[in-house]
Amino acid sequence: MQKLVEVYTPTSEEFYWTGDDNEKKGRCHLTTVIATFCLLLLFYYGAQYLISDKDDFEGETKSIHSEIFIVEQYGIASSWRTRSEMLSVDCSLMFDSKGEIPRGKPMSEHPLEMHCDAVRSRVLPFRSADTGFPIAFTKAVYMDYELLEEQLTLSYALENSFCFAVDKKAKDLFKRRLRRLALCLPNVFVLDEEVEMDRHGHYQNQVHLECMRKMMSREWKYVVVLQNHDIMLKSHGELSRIFAALNGTSDIEVTSCSRVRCEPFLDTNVERLKLCPPSSSCSSARLRWAKGAQQSSLSRDAVSFILDHLNVESLVRQLNFLNEGADEILLPTLAISEIGFPGGYTAECLPKKNTFITRYSRWRDNFTRCASGKLRHYICILGTGDLPFLGRSYHLAANKMMPQVDYTAIHCISQLVFNRSRDLSSSIVRENFYANIHAVRYNRYLANIDNETGSFVC
Ligand SMILES: *[C@@H]1O[C@H](CO)[C@@H](O)[C@H](O)[C@H]1NC(C)=O
Ligand SMILES: *[C@@H]1O[C@H](CO)[C@@H](O)[C@H](O)[C@H]1NC(C)=O
Ligand SMILES: *[C@@H]1O[C@H](CO)[C@@H](O)[C@H](O)[C@H]1NC(C)=O
Numbered sequence: 001m002q003k004l005v006e007v008y009t010p011t012s013e014e015f016y017w018t019g020d021d022n023e024k025k026g027r028c029h030l031t032t033v034i035a036t037f038c039l040l041l042l043f044y045y046g047a048q049y050l051i052s053d054k055d056d057f058e059g060e061t062k063s064i065h066s067e068i069f070i071v072e073q074y075g076i077a078s079s080w081r082t083r084s085e086m087l088s089v090d091c092s093l094m095f096d097s098k099g100e101i102p103r104g105k106p107m108s109e110h111p112l113e114m115h116c117d118a119v120r121s122r123v124l125p126f127r128s129a130d131t132g133f134p135i136a137f138t139k140a141v142y143m144d145y146e147l148l149e150e151q152l153t154l155s156y157a158l159e160n161s162f163c164f165a166v167d168k169k170a171k172d173l174f175k176r177r178l179r180r181l182a183l184c185l186p187n188v189f190v191l192d193e194e195v196e197m198d199r200h201g202h203y204q205n206q207v208h209l210e211c212m213r214k215m216m217s218r219e220w221k222y223v224v225v226l227q228n229h230d231i232m233l234k235s236h237g238e239l240s241r242i243f244a245a246l247n248g249t250s251d252i253e254v255t256s257c258s259r260v261r262c263e264p265f266l267d268t269n270v271e272r273l274k275l276c277p278p279s280s281s282c283s284s285a286r287l288r289w290a291k292g293a294q295q296s297s298l299s300r301d302a303v304s305f306i307l308d309h310l311n312v313e314s315l316v317r318q319l320n321f322l323n324e325g326a327d328e329i330l331l332p333t334l335a336i337s338e339i340g341f342p343g344g345y346t347a348e349c350l351p352k353k354n355t356f357i358t359r360y361s362r363w364r365d366n367f368t369r370c371a372s373g374k375l376r377h378y379i380c381i382l383g384t385g386d387l388p389f390l391g392r393s394y395h396l397a398a399n400k401m402m403p404q405v406d407y408t409a410i411h412c413i414s415q416l417v418f419n420r421s422r423d424l425s426s427s428i429v430r431e432n433f434y435a436n437i438h439a440v441r442y443n444r445y446l447a448n449i450d451n452e453t454g455s456f457v458c
């Protein structure tokens, strides 16, 4: 079964997890089909209307963005927010693998007050203190606004930056809420342009790069690239310490890209692709293909290199022609090709994978092997049964956790992370581990800091 890990690295499978179900074809009478369809439409728009009608977007205009508000007035919460459906849950029992861990429950949706004071009251009390090591987040999103707001809350610090890229196909209410969130908080952005993303990764490279560009005006040292249902496992304070330990190295998953997947279609000429920075000697180099998760953590130097020194447009355009995993090639390939990517990695170690910390996924070939009993595109939807592992994991985020499947798990891991943000002594981060993952060691080796002689040991 482990083999599957090699074959599939779909990170882009995030999008439209119900997609498969729609593909089932049945033979029904035309009238039944039409009647059902009409009924569904009625329900859909009815529900949309009811929800949006109750959402309170009252009396605010765009000018709100420039309004100065006093952060202190929102206070500082000492415990994580508990939604009504979670009142009976005791999270402290969920992280002990020896105990019986109860099955989780879904999140129930409620109308939301969306005027700025309400939005800020939900986010600001849970903020983390600034660490002097600001972090940016870029996330491609299409559903579950309340989850996204909650995740933002968990990572929120005034020094941080957040950018969302919205799928064009997302519901109007979702888009309105997200745009309002960005209006109410000065360090939150939503890309104006909405493109059609899908679970094969199309257009995701573009939107993440666009988000990074948009956030360049703010100060940050690392940017974390995430998808809709990635759930944070580390607090802002912990992330700052982890990224400090990476010391400029980017965390990008690097695995082999099969001949079938990459090579036949694609141009590898660095010069033709405009991937050789002006003052470098790499013009005769060829790209070395690799693939990995879209999720990654890039140092600011790496982002400046991509945005200001390379012109990745034509590579991004050609990758968009791939049928699947269109978002899995760009960063791993740039990181290992000989174009001077700062804090990158090497093709010499392939096919051995590097240690990758940004995202944890549980790959399985059978839903019975998932703690939640739910499997999507060979990745388990994580649930309460995974909490003992997630509580100890070195990863920064878990993919994927869904509020419709098991919100209890999301609530409890978030509570744990929040607790750690308030009490540093409870943190389990070992900087020494992060300072010695493959890519970080490789960059130390390149800089000749270690006494490693001869070749780098993969
Ligand atoms: C971090 O990187 C800098 C510059 O690349 C280097 O001078 C320094 O020694 C590195 N620190 C560690 C702990 O490797
Ligand atoms: C999944 O695992 C169960 C129990 O091990 C087995 O009965 C079932 O046939 C498996 N399904 C598939 C599709 O492999
Ligand atoms: C977090 O802290 C609160 C209050 O100190 C405690 O009740 C709760 O059990 C803690 N949660 C976890 C997951 O440890």
Ligand SMILES: *[C@@H]1O[C@H](CO)[C@@H](O)[C@H](O)[C@H]1NC(C)=O
Residues within 6 Å of the ligand: 450, 451
């Ligand atoms: C590296 O070499 C220097 C000088 O030879 C030595 O003093 C130092 O202890 C060595 N460091 C390690 C980590 O081996």
